[in-house]
Amino acid sequence: MIIAITADKGDLKSRVNPRFGRAPVFIVFDTEKGDFEVVDNAINMDATQGAGIQAAKTIINTNADVLISGRFGPKAFNLLENSSVKTYVSGEITVKEAINQYLANNLKEFTKEEVL
Amino acid sequence: MILAIASGKGGTGKTTISTALAVAAKQKVNFFDCDVEEPNGMIFLKPESVTTEQTFSQVPQIDKEKCTSCGACESFCQFNAIITLAGRTIVMNEMCHDCTGCGYVCPNNAISFNPFKIGEINRGIHLSPDGFEINVVSGVLDIGRTMSPPLIRQVKKDIKPGELNILDCPPGSSCPMLTAVDGSDYVILVTEPTAFGLHDLSIAVDTLREINIPFGVIINKSDIGDSGVTDYCKKEEIDILLEINSMPEVAKQYSEGVNILNDIPEVTEKLQKVLEMITTDYCEVV
Numbered sequence: 056m057i058i059a060i061t062a063d064k065g066d067l068k069s070r071v072n073p074r075f076g077r078a079p080v081f082i083v084f085d086t087e088k089g090d091f092e093v094v095d096n097a098i099n100m101d102a103t104q105g106a107g108i109q110a111a112k113t114i115i116n117t118n119a120d121v122l123i124s125g126r127f128g129p130k131a132f133n134l135l136e137n138s139s140v141k142t143y144v145s146g147e148i149t150v151k152e153a154i155n156q157y158l159a160n161n162l163k164e165f166t167k168e169e170v171l
Numbered sequence: 172m173i174l175a176i177a178s179g180k181g182g183t184g185k186t187t188i189s190t191a192l193a194v195a196a197k198q199k200v201n202f203f204d205c206d207v208e209e210p211n212g213m214i215f216l217k218p219e220s221v222t223t224e225q226t227f228s229q230v231p232q233i234d235k236e237k238c239t240s241c242g243a244c245e246s247f248c249q250f251n252a253i254i255t256l257a258g259r260t261i262v263m264n265e266m267c268h269d270c271t272g273c274g275y276v277c278p279n280n281a282i283s284f285n286p287f288k289i290g291e292i293n294r295g296i297h298l299s300p301d302g303f304e305i306n307v308v309s310g311v312l313d314i315g316r317t318m319s320p321p322l323i324r325q326v327k328k329d330i331k332p333g334e335l336n337i338l339d340c341p342p343g344s345s346c347p348m349l350t351a352v353d354g355s356d357y358v359i360l361v362t363e364p365t366a367f368g369l370h371d372l373s374i375a376v377d378t379l380r381e382i383n384i385p386f387g388v389i390i391n392k393s394d395i396g397d398s399g400v401t402d403y404c405k406k407e408e409i410d411i412l413l414e415i416n417s418m419p420e421v422a423k424q425y426s427e428g429v430n431i432l433n434d435i436p437e438v439t440e441k442l443q444k445v446l447e448m449i450t451t452d453y454c455e456v457v
Contacts, residue, residue, distance in 0.1 A: 103346075105251020105266055112256055130263060134256065 056086045058157060059119035059140075060150045065093035067151040073125025076106030082150050083117045086158070092117075107131030114140060123153050123162065129170045136167070172454040173336045174446075175205075175355040175384075179371030181342035183361045184391035184415075188442075189339040190215040191431045193305050195442040200305045201334055202297075205351035206341045207290060207310035207322045214428040218295025218307040226310070227286035228269035228321035233260045237281035244273035244282060268346070269321035289313055290322045294329070320350040327354075344371070344378040352379070356454045358386040359412065359445075364396035369403055376407065385453050389445075392417035412445045413438075 061078035062069040072078035077100050084091040094113060099106040107127070111134040114122055122135060123143045135142055142165040145153040156162050176189040186204075190212055193200045204212035213221075231244070231253065238260050245253045245260070252266035253273060264287050274282045290312040297305040310326040312319050319341065330336045340351035352358050358379055362372040372388070379386045388404055393414035404411050421434045432439050 102251060103249070105263070108251050108254055108263065108266075112254055115256060134254070134261075138257065 056121065057117065057119045058084045058086065058121045058123065058154055059094075059114050059117055060084065060122075060145075060153055061124040062150050067091070067149065067154075069150050070147055071123065071125070071145045071150055071153050073147060075122075075124040075127050075131060076102075076108075076110045078110070078124065081110075081114065081117070083119060084150075084154055105130075108134065111135050121157065123157060127165055127170065132165075132167070132170045172334075172357075172450060173330060173332070173338065173355045174449060175338040175340050175352045175358045176361060177340040177344075177348055177352055177358055177375060178342055178361045179344060179373075179375035180362065180368050183363045183368060184389075185342070185361050186211050186215065186339050187391070187421075187425065187431050188359065188361050188389055189337050191438060192442050192446065193337050194299045194301075194430055194432055195439045196303070196335055196337075196446055197299070197301050197443070198303055198335060200303065201329065201331055201336045202305050202307045203326055203330070203336065203338045204307070204309035205323050205326055205338050205347075207312040207319050207326065208341060208347070210309045210311055212339050213293065213295075213307060213309050215430050216297040216305055216307050217428075218293075218297040218305075221293050221295035224292045224294070225288060226290050226292055226322055226325050228267065228289050228318065229271055229284040230264045230267045230269070230287040231262050231271075231273050231282045232285045233262060234281040234283065237279045239279055239281075241278065243276045243278060247272050247276045265315075265317060268318055269324075289316050289318065292322075292326055319347045323347060323350045327351075330354075342371075344375045348375070349378065349382070352384060353382070355384055357449045358384050359389055359449075360386055361389045361391055362400055363392045364390055364398070364400045366397075366399065368396070369399045372400060373403065376409065387412040387445075387449075390414045412448075413441050 060082045061072040062082045063072050065080050081094040111131040115138045121141050123145050143162040144165050176185045178185050193202045204210040240255045240258050242255045245255050252263045254261050293309045308329045310322045341347040362368040387410035394416045424434050
């Protein structure tokens, strides 16, 4: 399974960044390999608009099954949902803690009803 | 002449000054409310026999037969309104700025354009107390729409270069403000002597310098706050065109839709001098 997490920096000790579209990096963790890749999101940090859409595309192209962040906007959420990426919400814990919390079934799924 | 009234910070008095200028000009004026997200010029210039026109922007439509999802339109769009994903090209209508550039770059001729309702334009004529015609054109962005530049551009189509055109612009210094001031002969920046007023004024000044439009400053509520704005204007060699004191009575009358010239008639003459200076120095044709 592939879990993507929005993060401040490219390591597992980093804080989970609460902003999806404008997070500095995405950590893409492969549970089977126990290893991760770092995907840069710098181009979206200064986007005038549409950061969430581009970030959703980036995540979908990583083939992630699950995405963990603070919250998600409507356009990004629709793209992610249509591509069967499940979205989960975490507090501002470390990336490693967020992965463990997800695997222990302790994270809350972000649903359509929560999209503003 | 095209005279734009902008500010940087919101709530400094753009509409107060622009509607006062329209009346003080004592000539035929075309007045444009380009602040389409919150137009209020018509509250002060009460036009009669108002007509309403529905307005549309042109958004791309993808011909699925011809589209190869090559991504040329996506990489061209500066506003992330088009995305190619899993062999499909998806258009986000509400994010489109109506530039139609995607249609030019598509190598497969797969893009045509469809009208997308964004708002309305109201037009009417107000007769000033001195009997001069003020043509009022006011854009109103539909609720739920976020892209104001296409509507602002359509509002500005009624500008008549040989006449006096006064543009009440949106606050800020991003796309809506730039779209509104684009093509003006001169911009009056209305500010207030506060830290917020100065901060946003300086961004608006940098913006206008970048696009080479001459400008001057009107300081509203000039007896409050601090000397930051005047010090800044002195240092940057920016003309201070007029200073208007803070008057609770003016604020009260404003809330009732009364033109500031009714409360402080002496402003009329001062505004006429400002207009005269701008006309003489920055525009040969009125």
